[in-house]
Each structure stands twice: as C-alpha cells, then as structure tokens.
Amino acid sequence: LEKWLEIARVKIKVTTYSSYRNMAKANIIPYFSKKKIRLKDLKAQHIQVYYTKRLQEVKPNTVIHEHAVIFQSLKYAEKIELVPKNVALQVDRPKKNDYQPVFLDAEELEKIFKAARGTRLELPIMIAAFYGLRRSEVIGLKWSAIDFDKNTITINHTVTTANPEGKYEEVAQDSAKTKSSLRTLPLVGNFKRYFQELKESQELNRQICGNSYNYDYIEYVFVDELGERMKPGYITGQFPKFLEKHGFKHMPFHDLRHCSASLLLANGVQMKQIQEWLGHSDFSTTANIYAHLDYSSKISSVEAMTNILELPDDSCFESKWKNC
Incomplete structure (x- = not known):
C-alpha cells in the first residue's frame, strides 16, 4: 500500500494524495498490521470484515473512499506480480448513502x-x-x-x-x-x-x-x-x-x-445547462443530485400525457357504488 502511494503521488493532485495517505496511515495499514495479515495471505473475506467494522464507526461514503484506496493498491500489486489477483474485486463495495442538502428558496x-x-x-x-x-x-x-x-x-x-x-x-x-x-x-x-x-x-x-x-x-x-x-x-x-x-x-x-x-x-432551467453552470464533470452527477427537484419536467410530462390520452369528462364510479 505504501509503495503504491509513492507511485500514485506523482500522478494525482496533492489534495487527493493527502486524502489517500491519511486513510492508509490512520486506518487501513494499522488495522491489517494489527491483524498480522500479510499481502500474500490477504483474502476477500479479510477486506469484507474490515468494511463491516468500519461501517459501524463511520459513514458509508468514508468506507467507499477507503475501498478505492485498497482496490487501487491491490490492482498495482497484481500488475507488478506481488499477488496473483486483486481480491478486492470479490468484495461487496459499500453502498453510498444519499446526502440530502438543505435547499433554501x-x-x-x-x-x-x-x-x-x-x-x-x-x-x-x-x-x-x-x-x-x-x-x-x-x-x-x-x-x-x-x-x-x-x-x-x-x-x-x-x-x-x-x-x-x-x-x-x-x-x-x-x-x-x-x-x-x-x-x-x-x-x-x-x-x-x-x-x-x-x-x-x-x-x-x-x-x-x-x-x-x-x-x-x-x-x-x-x-x-x-x-x-x-x-x-x-x-x-x-x-x-x-x-x-x-x-x-x-x-x-x-x-x-x-x-x-x-x-x-x-425556474425552468434545463438540467444540462445547470450541469455546465455548476461545472459538474458529467450529466449523471447533476441528475442524481437534483432530479427529484425537477418538478417543471413533471409538468411537461403530464401535459404531454394529457395531449396523448383523452380521458372521459365524467366517471361512472358514483353510479357503480349506487348499484352495489
């Protein structure tokens, strides 16, 4: 893991490296060192147990970031033939918890x-x-x-x-x-x-x-x-x-x-325009965060369905109830 960090350091931003290093030094390395699990003996179940423990201590998003560090370091270890395969591929990645921002009018x-x-x-x-x-x-x-x-x-x-x-x-x-x-x-x-x-x-x-x-x-x-x-x-x-x-x-x-x-x-601004306004890297990021707020698109959808399907002006529900 430390060897991979040194290699990654020259390829990623200082802030990203800092984040990776902190996760490795503060939690990942101490845990596996204490368990005396060597790289050649590492199995998917060891990582899964670690995730289970961490999920009791921190938010899922934190464990997801730690998973990224473990996965990338093992990918590098596989590349230079320190391990036969990346066992992190067999581990269930923690599910992201959806953050609900405060929206003010x-x-x-x-x-x-x-x-x-x-x-x-x-x-x-x-x-x-x-x-x-x-x-x-x-x-x-x-x-x-x-x-x-x-x-x-x-x-x-x-x-x-x-x-x-x-x-x-x-x-x-x-x-x-x-x-x-x-x-x-x-x-x-x-x-x-x-x-x-x-x-x-x-x-x-x-x-x-x-x-x-x-x-x-x-x-x-x-x-x-x-x-x-x-x-x-x-x-x-x-x-x-x-x-x-x-x-x-x-x-x-x-x-x-x-x-x-x-x-x-x-106020009716399209999601694609908002993506560009905020500087999101891809449309899905914008859509995943704000789709539930896009009420204007639902108005457009209901107007379209109203034009497509002709609904009867009156119903027969009342007469049916009377006949029961």
Whole structure:
C-alpha cells in the first residue's frame, strides 16, 4: 500500500494524495498490521470484515473512499506480480448513502444576504449562492479571472487544504476540481459593482498599511485589510456560527451551491445547462443530485400525457357504488 502511494503521488493532485495517505496511515495499514495479515495471505473475506467494522464507526461514503484506496493498491500489486489477483474485486463495495442538502428558496437566501451585509462572509455567501461556486473556487478567485470589460468571471483556480506529510497546508492550484469545473460565467451588473468596490477598498488598504501589507496574495479577491488571503477553514468555521447567530437553519457552506441549482430548476432551467453552470464533470452527477427537484419536467410530462390520452369528462364510479 505504501509503495503504491509513492507511485500514485506523482500522478494525482496533492489534495487527493493527502486524502489517500491519511486513510492508509490512520486506518487501513494499522488495522491489517494489527491483524498480522500479510499481502500474500490477504483474502476477500479479510477486506469484507474490515468494511463491516468500519461501517459501524463511520459513514458509508468514508468506507467507499477507503475501498478505492485498497482496490487501487491491490490492482498495482497484481500488475507488478506481488499477488496473483486483486481480491478486492470479490468484495461487496459499500453502498453510498444519499446526502440530502438543505435547499433554501429565494426569500430565505435574500434574508441571509441581508444579515451578512458588512461582514467578511457577505460576498462569499452571495457568489456561492448565485453562481453555485465551491468553497475552494470562492477562495481561489483571482482578480485576473474577472474581466470588467467583457463582463465575465472565469473559474480556473482553487485553494484547498491538505496534509500530504502529516502537516496541514494550503494548496493553491491553477486548475479546478475537474476539466468541466473550468468555466466562464457572465458577470452581472450588481456583482460587477461589488467587485469594483472591493478592489478599490483593497487598493486603499495597501496605501494605508504600507509595508505592513502582505503582498503575497495581491492577486486574490478575498483578502483581509492586511492582505492575508481568506483561509478555507474560516468559511467552514464562521458560516455555521453566522447562521446560528441570526436564527437561520443549519447548513454547510457547500449547500449554497445546491441552492443555486434548485432555484434554477424551479425556474425552468434545463438540467444540462445547470450541469455546465455548476461545472459538474458529467450529466449523471447533476441528475442524481437534483432530479427529484425537477418538478417543471413533471409538468411537461403530464401535459404531454394529457395531449396523448383523452380521458372521459365524467366517471361512472358514483353510479357503480349506487348499484352495489
């Protein structure tokens, strides 16, 4: 497993490697080492027992991710002939538990916008809800991605956290989650004004602070008065506190992205367009998450069936009951 991790490290993103390494070091390796199960003796039933144990401790999605690590490492072991076959193929993969996001309507979101006025969370909340951005995309937004002349905003950079060597660090990448995540969206009037005002405010802060200002993050949109870039953990930690303070229902910051999709669906925007808006890698991802919200398509379906089938104007149910 450790050998596969070293090989995979050069092929995958730092954040992905960090996640794989953490799962291996914290749970997978300690478990099988304690059981004294050597690679050549590993059987499908050993892995199945491990999954059963883990499902009692963590959510199914966590075990699914661990399964991916075990499967890929054994696939590599088979390739270099350390084992005759990948026994993970014989194991029942844990079933994914369906996460149900919190969906807010337009009125609820507008109340949140109003409560966030004047706070550091104001603009991050609004662009996450309006454009459906991920947290990493919000924090990774650069001034170069905002074209005030062409009125566009390009999502092409992310900032996340990872601990590839056991120590957490921020990872800035000139690439989004997937190729589809790289997208250019229209910059609407109000947001154009918000960003212009923010840019002017930051220029003033640089003049006031002088040498005390941190110029390392000058290209980023979301920095504080001294130029420090907003940290991913700030949004994760402060957003729930903000909601609680103002009496709003609890929800993770990422659910603002889901709210964007649900509002688009409610107003007749097609699922394919929403996929492109959110930057999902494939249509099935969008459909699996939001299909149950697509009431407008059900209206279209019932209208089509009404036109296809002619139903009688009156029924004979009442007369049948009377004859019983």
